[in-house]
Amino acid sequence: MSTHEVIGQQHQSGSFANYFKDLYSGITTTVKGMWITFKYVWAVKPVSIEYPEVREVLPERARMRLFNDVQNCISCTQCAMACPVDCIYIASEKLPEGSEIKKTSNGQAIRLKLTQFTIDTALCCYCGLCTTVCPTECLTHSHDYEFSQYTIDAMKYDYLAPDVIAWRDRIVKSSFLKNEKAPKGAFFVSDAFMS
Ligand code: SF4
Ligand code: SF4
Numbered sequence: 586m587s588t589h590e591v592i593g594q595q596h597q598s599g600s601f602a603n604y605f606k607d608l609y610s611g612i613t614t615t616v617k618g619m620w621i622t623f624k625y626v627w628a629v630k631p632v633s634i635e636y637p638e639v640r641e642v643l644p645e646r647a648r649m650r651l652f653n654d655v656q657n658c659i660s661c662t663q664c665a666m667a668c669p670v671d672c673i674y675i676a677s678e679k680l681p682e683g684s685e686i687k688k689t690s691n692g693q694a695i696r697l698k699l700t701q702f703t704i705d706t707a708l709c710c711y712c713g714l715c716t717t718v719c720p721t722e723c724l725t726h727s728h729d730y731e732f733s734q735y736t737i738d739a740m741k742y743d744y745l746a747p748d749v750i751a752w753r754d755r756i757v758k759s760s761f762l763k764n765e766k767a768p769k770g771a772f773f774v775s776d777a778f779m780s
Contacts, residue, residue: 637731648711648726651704652753653744657689657723660697664715664724672708673715676701689721699745706732707740 634641643649660677677697680686687695716724729752734740742749 643728643730647728648713649728649730650706650726650732650742651709651715652725652727652729653702653704654723654725654753655699655702655744657691657721658699658702659689659693659695659721660699661720663718663720667714667718669712669714670708670710672705674701674703674705675699689723691721693721702744703741704744705741707737 660675662675665671665673665675677699680696680698689695711726713726716722716726732740732752744750
């Protein structure tokens with residue numbers, strides 16, 4: 586047998602071995618892949634939900650759209666000063682001479698009349714710093730995350746405006762009432778707003 590014939594036979598037996606090796610590898614990897622697929626089809630709980638028909642319950646301390654119970658706001662501006670992105674705009678004026686000094690739910694005197702409390706939620710990074718410094722705890726994060734708008738400007742919420750008050754009554758009030766453990770500050774939502 587010539588050297589060429591020996592090399593040819595070796596090559597042929599090597600090809601057969603590789604053929605069966607590849608065949609084995611092809612079958613096992615397909616079975617492995619299909620096993621994972623079937624596991625996710627039948628055995629593993631789905632990770633997605635059919636939003637908006639289904640909504641996940643957020644963690645109790647989730648930080649979503651900010652809510653200011655303005656009747657308990659003393660216009661101290663501490664929240665605006667703490668805000669790292671300067672997205673809280675507050676304006677207030679002195680109460681007229683001889684006005685009755687009302688108190689917040691936690692007994693702080695309201696010496697200024699709040700005339701503007703706007704938060705630009707397009708800038709807000711939901712860090713929560715403003716809520717932690719608020720002395721009356723009237724500023725809190727609600728659980729409302731469905732407030733997308735068509736324009737950036739529409740993301741500015743004036744908490745004295747009727748539409749925001751309507752939002753507060755519709756979303757915040759109902760979610761606070763549903764949760765027995767309301768988020769920090771929720772207890773200060775005044776009865777006047779809740780009626
Ligand atoms: S959550 Fe943070 S970024 Fe948003 S308004 Fe409050 S302090 Fe500013
Ligand atoms: S810190 Fe609280 S009380 Fe002071 S201005 Fe902000 S929301 Fe109002």
